[in-house]
Amino acid sequence: MAAISGKVVQHVLVAKCCQQDRQLSTQHQKNCCTPYRQNFLPYIRGKLEWIDISTMQLRTSSKFNRGIVYCNAAPSATAIPSVDKGAFLKLQNSSDIRGVAVDGVEGEPVSLTELVTEAIAAAFAAWLEDRKKPDPSRRLKVSIGYDSRISAQKLQDAVSRGLVGAGVDVIQYGLASTPAMFNSTLTQNEDVFCPVDGSIMITASHLPFNRNGLKFFTDAGGLGKVDIKDILERAADIYQNFTEESLRDAERKAAQCVKRVDYMTVYTSDLVAAVRKAAGNVEKPLEGFHIVVDAGNGAGGFFAGKVLEPLGAITSGSQFLEPDGYFPNHIPNPEDKEAMKAITRAVLDNEADLGIIFDTDVDRSAAVDSSGHEFNRNRLIALMSAIVLEEHPGTTIVTDSVTSDGLTTFIEKKLGGRHHRFKRGYKNVIDEAIRLNSVGEESHLAIETSGHGALKENHWLDDGAYLMVKLLNKLASAKASGLGGGSKVLTDLVEGLEEPGFAAELRLKIDQNHADLKGGSFRTYGEAVLQHLENITDADPKLQKAPVNYEGVRVSGYGGWFLLRLSLHDPVLPLNIEAPTNEDAVKLGLAVLSAVKEFPALDTSALDKFVQG
Numbered sequence: 001m002a003a004i005s006g007k008v009v010q011h012v013l014v015a016k017c018c019q020q021d022r023q024l025s026t027q028h029q030k031n032c033c034t035p036y037r038q039n040f041l042p043y044i045r046g047k048l049e050w051i052d053i054s055t056m057q058l059r060t061s062s063k064f065n066r067g068i069v070y071c072n073a074a075p076s077a078t079a080i081p082s083v084d085k086g087a088f089l090k091l092q093n094s095s096d097i098r099g100v101a102v103d104g105v106e107g108e109p110v111s112l113t114e115l116v117t118e119a120i121a122a123a124f125a126a127w128l129e130d131r132k133k134p135d136p137s138r139r140l141k142v143s144i145g146y147d148s149r150i151s152a153q154k155l156q157d158a159v160s161r162g163l164v165g166a167g168v169d170v171i172q173y174g175l176a177s178t179p180a181m182f183n184s185t186l187t188q189n190e191d192v193f194c195p196v197d198g199s200i201m202i203t204a205s206h207l208p209f210n211r212n213g214l215k216f217f218t219d220a221g222g223l224g225k226v227d228i229k230d231i232l233e234r235a236a237d238i239y240q241n242f243t244e245e246s247l248r249d250a251e252r253k254a255a256q257c258v259k260r261v262d263y264m265t266v267y268t269s270d271l272v273a274a275v276r277k278a279a280g281n282v283e284k285p286l287e288g289f290h291i292v293v294d295a296g297n298g299a300g301g302f303f304a305g306k307v308l309e310p311l312g313a314i315t316s317g318s319q320f321l322e323p324d325g326y327f328p329n330h331i332p333n334p335e336d337k338e339a340m341k342a343i344t345r346a347v348l349d350n351e352a353d354l355g356i357i358f359d360t361d362v363d364r365s366a367a368v369d370s371s372g373h374e375f376n377r378n379r380l381i382a383l384m385s386a387i388v389l390e391e392h393p394g395t396t397i398v399t400d401s402v403t404s405d406g407l408t409t410f411i412e413k414k415l416g417g418r419h420h421r422f423k424r425g426y427k428n429v430i431d432e433a434i435r436l437n438s439v440g441e442e443s444h445l446a447i448e449t450s451g452h453g454a455l456k457e458n459h460w461l462d463d464g465a466y467l468m469v470k471l472l473n474k475l476a477s478a479k480a481s482g483l484g485g486g487s488k489v490l491t492d493l494v495e496g497l498e499e500p501g502f503a504a505e506l507r508l509k510i511d512q513n514h515a516d517l518k519g520g521s522f523r524t525y526g527e528a529v530l531q532h533l534e535n536i537t538d539a540d541p542k543l544q545k546a547p548v549n550y551e552g553v554r555v556s557g558y559g560g561w562f563l564l565r566l567s568l569h570d571p572v573l574p575l576n577i578e579a580p581t582n583e584d585a586v587k588l589g590l591a592v593l594s595a596v597k598e599f600p601a602l603d604t605s606a607l608d609k610f611v612q613g
Ligand SMILES: O=P(O)(O)OC[C@H]1O[C@H](O)[C@H](O)[C@@H](O)[C@@H]1O
Pocket: 424, 425, 426, 427, 448, 450, 452, 566, 567, 568, 569, 570, 574
């Protein structure tokens, strides 16, 4: 009974918050004491106010918020389920935290519960205190944002409780992009409480609707693997010490001191200003351009109304701009073929000059020119390299490992730069570019085929929106110098990029429960597969190992190449093959198959099918 009434009180309480927030923001529009602050008052004033909320109002509130249920677990009134350290550590996904946040998918129990999230946020606060060591009179400030996922609000509430309970001031931004969250650690603007000491983005990128996760930032960038492990270890300890009283206390404090601001307006104004500046301080440098945006129902819809339109572009025909955490139209992922088809169709149907597509949290992007040619994967890297090398002749372009040989030739022979093909993983690529600069090798661009890209001029922040701003600058300056409109200026920049006749990625799964692993880890097993493949290819005169390679086994032959490597996160060996023809690709596939077939725990069915044509 206590638990049930606790839940009801919590629902009512939050519904009241929403109601107050709506009132406050309406008032804010009228009064506008400072430009961006929407709400810096406590949400709840007292218990007596909760009880006059009717069931109808609760329904209205939940409808208003697109059916999202707020704080549906009232931690103060429920028993605390035990979660061991191992379960916390399993939430690590390289430099992010990812888990299942919504129940209902068979075989996928919720692992990122509200209490687990609260503990992780408290652990981030402790980690930040250690790093920043603020003077005792100053409290640390942390911003929180989320993408369009259906579990966003309840995790935001849990994160807020965790941070506030740990003595940190919290500023909620609501729907935001991952890069905007990092940016809030750099912005100098007291009106929006910036710069913040740390920032948390609630996102699981393009993963299915039931997942969610956390990314953490300080002004030094995104936290890396080692820090995430540290935070999860701390979180497991914090969780063990949770008591009903401590949870109630955090909840009370969160209700009293969380602030809300419209930070996305600040962030998007900066993007608009960047394009205007590059165009020679013209107010509407994109006047006459028709640009369509596909946000895939993620968080990127702002780009049409808050960036392109103020710059003068027409955005009619833009699609899937409304946030919808069920992603009903296509996976919000520029690496996804259906997603790229959708934006290409939108460009052609609307006879637009350019199409722009983002992933859910806008740290990745791709584009399409007016004739329907995609600027994604190697072509986006080639385009960005051309732009950056015009600005910084000779600079080094750092990319992930699955980039094509044609891209290397293009960067080195046509553009006069150096291509440093490194490892997969946006954080790996960015960190490598920063490292090169620190040892005296100039690099201005770190970019992955996934659509993650970061520039030195933009604090090495991997921002899909900023990548697109660089393309807009090019369009605007071409128009200003009389070169005409349209996206031809971009298409011309990638002229000469050799593209393979055939390209494929196959993902070979390692069965972690297979006896052939002999109780060892899938990583050890995967490494044994790679070692064997390397030995076999060394002995084959038709194949040549790549002279410089940073992960997996990359081999040239039959006019093409293959790379077999371990996935960053999954028990999978991704195999990339590129070749002039399908037959050549099959020859490369057969070479791999002859080596991997000796490993029974490896599911080679995709490769078997591929070589059989
Ligand atoms: O190694 P994989 O399983 O192919 O995954 C690699 C990819 O994982 C995530 O999506 C990261 O955000 C990317 O930066 C990375 O490239």
